[in-house]
Amino acid sequence: MKASPTQQADLLSLSNLDLEITRSRVALAGLTSGEAFTELRAAQRDAAGSLIDSRNQLDSVELELKRAEADLALVEQRIEKDNQRLNQTSSSKDAQGIQAELETLKKRKSELEDLELAVLEKKEAAEAAYKTILGDKQTIDEELAGKEAANETEIMKLRSGLDLITQQRAQEASRTDAELLALYEKKSARGVAVGRLLNRECGACRMTIGATALAEITALPQDEIATCPDCQAILVR
């Protein structure tokens, strides 16, 4: 088939646009798959789970503390009451009984104070753990949000770029001779349709063309379409 050097150059340009469209589509598919976020999203889920566990632990320690405080308050009330009774009684027998009870209560109070201290320490540790996990989760959240936003921007850029190239491609295709375009599309369906002949290499398949075939190609008139013997692409000289 015949084609002027300009027509051949136009085919090469069309082929370059098609390659760019393919590259953009592949990149777009990669970006929209969200594959890049799999690890971070898993880390985010883990952190959210850890945060709930940690919050539950803190809640249960806080409950434990409230119980210890309530128990202590109760014992303190009873001690106060016993002290009042002790002051009011005139019976030494009663006084002995109250004093014995006071001893027990004081012992119990001391135990509860120790317990309260231990629970307070536990609460401090649980609060620190919760803060750490919350901080870790916030870091992951921010990193993920930032990356997702950047990804979204990249997708928009690629999409608008792809729109432009697709329009340009349609315009160039509409200016191409119908028969030539049909040949181009047929070759396109099998692979890269056009390649520039550079030194002895086919720009479409990157194979080095043998001396005999090369001699035949270079002997062809400029307006005759040359074909790569390896990939059948149109060779633009």
Ligand SMILES: [Zn+2]
């Ligand atoms: Zn080739």
